Amino acid sequence: MAYTTIADDTRPLHHPKTWVGKYVWSQDHKVIALQYSMTAIGIGVVALVLSNLMRLQLGFPDTFKFITPSSYLQYVTMHGMIMVIYLLTALLLGGFGNYLIPLMLGARDMVFPFVNMLSYWVYLLAVLVLVASFFAPGGPTGAGWTLYPPQSILEGTPGHEWGIILMLTSLAIFIVAFTMGGLNYVTTVLQARTRGMTLMRMPCSIWGIFVATILGLLAFPALFVGAVMMMLDRLIGTSFFMPALVSMGQQTNFNGGSPILFQHLFWFFGHPEVYIVALPAFGIVSDLISCHARKNVFGYRMMVWAIVVIGVLSLFVWAHHMYVSGMNPYFGFFFATSTLVIAVPTAIKVYNWLLTLWRGDIHLRVPMLFAIGFIFTFIHGGLTGLFLGNVSVDVPLSDTMFVVGHFHMVMGVSPILVIFGAIYHWYPKITGRMWNAMLGQIHFWVTFLGVYAIYLPMHYLGFLGVPRRYYALGETAFIPHSAHVANEVITIAALIVGVAQLVFFYNMIWSYFRGPKADPNPWGATTLEWQTPHTPPEHGNWGPKLPVVYRWAYDYSVPGAPQDFIPQNVPPDGIARHHAT
Amino acid sequence: MGIVRRLTEKPWLAPGLDPSTEADARSFPSLTAAAVGLRVYFGVATIMFLLIAAVFVMRMGGHEISTDQRVDWKPMSWPPLLWFNTGVLILSSAAWEWARAAASRARSENLRTGLAAGGVLALVFLAGQLTVWRQLEEAGCGITATTMSAFFYLITALHGLHLAGGLAVWGRTTAKVFAGRDVAEVRQAVDLCALYWHFLLLVWIVMFGLLLLT
Numbered sequence: 001m002a003y004t005t006i007a008d009d010t011r012p013l014h015h016p017k018t019w020v021g022k023y024v025w026s027q028d029h030k031v032i033a034l035q036y037s038m039t040a041i042g043i044g045v046v047a048l049v050l051s052n053l054m055r056l057q058l059g060f061p062d063t064f065k066f067i068t069p070s071s072y073l074q075y076v077t078m079h080g081m082i083m084v085i086y087l088l089t090a091l092l093l094g095g096f097g098n099y100l101i102p103l104m105l106g107a108r109d110m111v112f113p114f115v116n117m118l119s120y121w122v123y124l125l126a127v128l129v130l131v132a133s134f135f136a137p138g139g140p141t142g143a144g145w146t147l148y149p150p151q152s153i154l155e156g157t158p159g160h161e162w163g164i165i166l167m168l169t170s171l172a173i174f175i176v177a178f179t180m181g182g183l184n185y186v187t188t189v190l191q192a193r194t195r196g197m198t199l200m201r202m203p204c205s206i207w208g209i210f211v212a213t214i215l216g217l218l219a220f221p222a223l224f225v226g227a228v229m230m231m232l233d234r235l236i237g238t239s240f241f242m243p244a245l246v247s248m249g250q251q252t253n254f255n256g257g258s259p260i261l262f263q264h265l266f267w268f269f270g271h272p273e274v275y276i277v278a279l280p281a282f283g284i285v286s287d288l289i290s291c292h293a294r295k296n297v298f299g300y301r302m303m304v305w306a307i308v309v310i311g312v313l314s315l316f317v318w319a320h321h322m323y324v325s326g327m328n329p330y331f332g333f334f335f336a337t338s339t340l341v342i343a344v345p346t347a348i349k350v351y352n353w354l355l356t357l358w359r360g361d362i363h364l365r366v367p368m369l370f371a372i373g374f375i376f377t378f379i380h381g382g383l384t385g386l387f388l389g390n391v392s393v394d395v396p397l398s399d400t401m402f403v404v405g406h407f408h409m410v411m412g413v414s415p416i417l418v419i420f421g422a423i424y425h426w427y428p429k430i431t432g433r434m435w436n437a438m439l440g441q442i443h444f445w446v447t448f449l450g451v452y453a454i455y456l457p458m459h460y461l462g463f464l465g466v467p468r469r470y471y472a473l474g475e476t477a478f479i480p481h482s483a484h485v486a487n488e489v490i491t492i493a494a495l496i497v498g499v500a501q502l503v504f505f506y507n508m509i510w511s512y513f514r515g516p517k518a519d520p521n522p523w524g525a526t527t528l529e530w531q532t533p534h535t536p537p538e539h540g541n542w543g544p545k546l547p548v549v550y551r552w553a554y555d556y557s558v559p560g561a562p563q564d565f566i567p568q569n570v571p572p573d574g575i576a577r578h579h580a581t
Numbered sequence: 582m583g584i585v586r587r588l589t590e591k592p593w594l595a596p597g598l599d600p601s602t603e604a605d606a607r608s609f610p611s612l613t614a615a616a617v618g619l620r621v622y623f624g625v626a627t628i629m630f631l632l633i634a635a636v637f638v639m640r641m642g643g644h645e646i647s648t649d650q651r652v653d654w655k656p657m658s659w660p661p662l663l664w665f666n667t668g669v670l671i672l673s674s675a676a677w678e679w680a681r682a683a684a685s686r687a688r689s690e691n692l693r694t695g696l697a698a699g700g701v702l703a704l705v706f707l708a709g710q711l712t713v714w715r716q717l718e719e720a721g722c723g724i725t726a727t728t729m730s731a732f733f734y735l736i737t738a739l740h741g742l743h744l745a746g747g748l749a750v751w752g753r754t755t756a757k758v759f760a761g762r763d764v765a766e767v768r769q770a771v772d773l774c775a776l777y778w779h780f781l782l783l784v785w786i787v788m789f790g791l792l793l794l795t
Contacts, residue, residue, distance in 0.1 A: 111614035111618070112614070112615075112618060179622075179625055182621075182625075183618045183621050183622055183625075184618075186618075187614050187617045187618040187621060188614075190607070190608040190609065190617055191607050191608065191609065191612075191613075191614045191617050192607075192614065193607065195598065198587065198590060198592070199587050199588065199590075199608070200587065200588065200590040200591075200592045201592045217621065217624060217625045217628075218624070218625075218628050221625060221626075221628045221629035221632060222628075222632050224629065225629060225632050225633055225636070228735070228739075229636070229735070232724075232731065232735065236724060236725055237725050238724060238725055238728065238731040239731070240636070240640070240728065240731065256654070256728060257640075258639070258640060261636055261640060264639075265632065265636065268632070296593065300592065300593065301588075301589070301591070304588070308588075550597055550598060551592075551596035552592035552596075554593070555593075555596075571596075571597070572596040572597045
């Protein structure tokens with residue numbers, strides 16, 4: 001059957017006949033989404049293993065001989081970079097963005113399917129280059145995920161020969177891939193929505209992904225410019241960021257460069273990156289909470305505006321990562337203010353999630369457990385963010401474990417919990433099978449309680465002044481015995497959480513082959529992706545006719561309606577509606 | 582419909598299809614997807630070049646430089662060829678505009694001339710930029726000579742790469758036109774190429790102006 005692809009393209013959709021065309025060189029957004037997700041999760045597992053290796057060293061120093069100071073720094077660096085960019089960004093935008101945008105908007109595919117396919121393969125190349133650095137002479141870079149010059153390219157930093165070059169190359173390639181994907185997501189949202197799908201009828205998930213993509217398109221060029229300039233400094237000896245300095249007793253040829261400039265570029269990317277990861281999670285969690293509480297999301301317009309406002313503000317707060325860099329104190333005042341202002345729209349979102357739950361018909365299914373878990377970890381990480389946003393508090397806490405606890409809670413654990421919730425939520429649509437609920441619950445509780453066991457004590461360690469990024473604390477007067485005990489406990493918790501993820505993988509793989517057949521709309525959700533004629537949706541998504549949208553995405557528990565949800569494509573005739581709103 | 586009205590719509594109030602609110606829900610009904618995509622890309626490229634300009638200005642001002650560092654910022658004397666190259670790029674852009682007008686009036690003869698001129702002039706521009714690189718190197722102002730020259734090489738390389746990308750699309754479009762394909766088939770490509778060329782001309786003028794400022 002031939003379908004038209006999108007509104008302004010009347011050519012028939014080309015259905016691939018071969019296995020390779022369907023699953024490898026595929027232009028179908030759903031297949032590309034899965035390719036992105038699998039690759040991201042695959043490399044994410046590497047980062048998870050690295051974090052456990054770090055924890056082994058911190059919890060039980062002098063026990064594991066293969067963990068040297070250099071390899072420890074390499075684990076720190078690669079763990080951070082992989083998790084933030086190659087896992088979270090790629091999975092939330094490349095994975096969920098690709099899967100959900102066309103389906104939730106009633107489109108047949110992305111507007112540029114070929115570019116979309118290219119985006120994945122270029123992303124894969126970036127991952128392969130990154131992986132190659134593990135096998136390069138000298139190993140991967142150990143410069144810390146922020147890659148600050150001058151140390152990142154000088155002798156003495158692990159991986160300064162090949163590791164840093166491969167890292168910068170991989171980042172540049174990733175940004176090319178992201179730009180190709182990002183152009184697709186933005187243009188599809190703007191131009192390929194089905195009839196009736198006005199901007200304000202889009203589900204919050206799409207709003208989150210849409211604004212995050214715009215942020216990415218504006219922020220990633222900063223990293224690209226920084227990476228290219230640093231590469232030139234490293235390879236041919238320019239001095240963009242490198243000051244005149246003596247390295248290993250030798251005067252280098254660098255002169256006049258400013259390392260702080262790199263920090264500005266890096267954080268002009270780095271801070272929006274937090275929201276590139278957080279906004280899709282905000283959007284998705286709003287939909288999960290609304291659907292599983294059988295209640296319309298509280299304050300939908302406020303939720304959308306908050307996403308937009310957070311997106312805009314996040315471009316003006318970058319230097320709060322640089323309070324201790326020696327910049328002008330007036331800058332610190334400005335950036336502290338803008339940072340604290342972000343708390344307002346973010347708090348609106350948190351209150352609205354809670355008010356959506358308030359007196360809802362809450363079904364504590366696994367996706368909902370993860371969504372509620374997210375609210376806990378996010379409030380927690382958000383509040384410690386208010387601490388660190390203040391210069392006077394940040395200065396003593398900077399470079400301590402407090403910071404590690406904070407950002408893992410707010411942008412590590414929180415988005416990951418949403419990702420798990422989202423995978424459980426959409427798995428029946430993606431595979432047509434249902435997962436095992438008991439294993440899902442075990443996975444949730446071990447992960448949720450486990451991350452608290454890991455990150456809560458880190459705040460205490462930070463108050464004690466335990467520094468981050470240190471290979472070993474040694475005999476240090478101000479660090480009491482209890483800190484070492486805490487480190488051991490954290491490590492044990494981290495190992496348990498790491499191993500618990502095997503339950504998740506087992507559940508997903510087993511259910512794919514053996515799980516019971518899933519209902520096309522098992523949660524009674526209103527959004528379009530659950531209304532496809534086939535489960536999993538076929539190439540072209542919608543059969544011969546595109547759906548038409550008549551209502552917003554949150555008609556749950558409408559008084560007088562025959563069911564407790566009305567899908568977006570149900571016309572108004574015949575459904576009595578007495579909303580108190 | 583204005584963006585404010587779209588974003589203040591109360592979607593929970595009125596189920597149904599309102600013909601006054603985006604019947605087919607496209608945000609820019611008069612533009613194709615490719616035209617929107619290209620404009621979004623302009624945003625990305627603008628940010629990239631703006632950031633380079635910002636770093637350039639900050640670095641020029643001896644940003645955060647400590648007192649014991651030698652100032653490494655030396656003004657350069659630019660080869661006159663750069664002015665010639667700028668002229669060529671302006672002509673190239675004009676040729677594209679001409680090709681665009683020809684395509685919209687379905688005049689295939691003029692379209693061929695415009696396309697050939699637009700592409701060849703862009704190639705001349707790139708060859709000219711490479712010559713400037715060689716001239717600077719011979720004058721002892723290669724990429725590592727001073728930070729100013731490093732910026733020059735970086736800016737021209739990124740700008741040149743963008744133009745080379747445009748030339749790839751030019752090659753495909755021109756091949757279609759010279760193979761006698763219908764003008765309507767290539768109209769969008771010509772339109773978007775012309776727009777892209779004007780954008781790159783603007784970028785070049787701003788960046789060149791920045792270099793001259795010093």
